[in-house]
Amino acid sequence: MKKILIWTSLFIVLAGCTQDDQGASLNAKSADGVQFGIKTKSPLELVVESDDNEQEQEKEKESEQNGSEADVITVDNPHETDVIVNKQRRLPEGFEPKDLVEPNVSFNAPEGNPKRLMKKEAAQALEDLFEGAKNAGFDLYAQSGYRSIETQTWIYNNNVETKGQEHADKYSAVPGHSEHHTGLAMDITIPLETGGFLGLEEALGETDAGQWVAEHAHEYGFVIRYPEGKSHITGYEYEPWHLRYFGIELATEIHESRLTVEEFFDLY
Ligand SMILES: [Zn+2]
Incomplete structure (x- = not known):
């Protein structure tokens, strides 16, 4: 009983410190060093926002640092x-995909971007x-x-010019190594009941929508490129939001192999 009281009091104290009509702001750091800004509107409304660009870039940079120049092939x-792009494999200088179009889907990204x-x-x-997700009851949004x-x-x-080499190396990806350059990757998110969208974070993988995606993405030609617990192989932490297109046949083979x-x- 005493324990329950203590925990209840603790909850009230924690919840109480977020009661601020202007919205309290906290900064948290995820396990992989990604900075999130957490803004609270009320104790029960947590809106997590992350800078996906910085998050992606930091992860890409992290993977960069794991490989030496000599290992890199174009x-x-x-x-x-x-095409496989990773920490050892980069795209040619000045590469641009040929047939970029905007999918007719819902976006959490500015028009024209x-x-x-x-x-x-x-x-x-x-x-x-x-x-397919909609038919299963899930609203997905494309973000990046x-x-x-x-x-x-x-x-x-x-970043190098304004903030110095060290900062640039920490927060910006070295160009040429991102799957996002290929036009074959999309980061996805879901709307929060409280408004706004879930950040690009591991929690997506635990939602019903995220689990549906993990089970069915290959049927549409996509794989979760950076699976959980495989960062020593892929060079990236778990990214349940990062979908990579391979076509239905290949994506299904990859999915069924249970391999990265x-x-x-x-290539490993
Ligand atoms: Zn991504």
């Missing part, structure tokens, strides 16, 4: 659906995936797809 099939784009084949598959090497180069160089993409393609 891929020779950058336009193919089965290139991050809404994907290669045509992948964009059509994303529409089918979101339709294409990002040009040029944009990434600008971000990286700008690196293992499946014998």
Whole structure:
């Protein structure tokens, strides 16, 4: 009984400190070092916002640092659906996908932003995936797809100039190594009941929607590229939000193999 009282009091104290009509602001750091801004409107309404760009970039940078320059090769099939980009494999200088289009899906991204784009084949598959999810009762939103090497180069160089090499290396990805450059990847999210969207965070994998995606994405040609507990192989922490298009046949083979993409393609 005493225990219950103590825990109840503790909850009230914790909840109480967030009671602020202006919205209290906390900063938290996730296990992989990603900074989240947590704004609370009321004790029961937690809205987690993350800068997906910075989050992605930091993860990409992390993977960068694991490989030395000498290990890096430039891929020779950058336009193919089965191109593999990772910490050892980069896209050619100045690479741009040929047929970028905007999928007809719901977005959590500003209109006209290139991050809404994907290669045509992948964009059509994303529409089918979101339709399938809707039929199963889940509303998915696209958040971040294409990002040009040029944009990434600008971000990286700008960070070096304004904040110094060390900061740039910590928070910006080295251009050329991101799957987002290929037009074959899309980060997805779901709306929160309290308004806004879930950040790009592991919690997505625990939601019903996230679990539906994990079980069915391959039927539409996508895989969860960075599965849980495989960062020593993929170079990335678990990213249940990052979907990579491979086409239905290949995605199904990868899914059924239960292997990471690196293992499946014998690159590990
Ligand atoms: Zn991503």
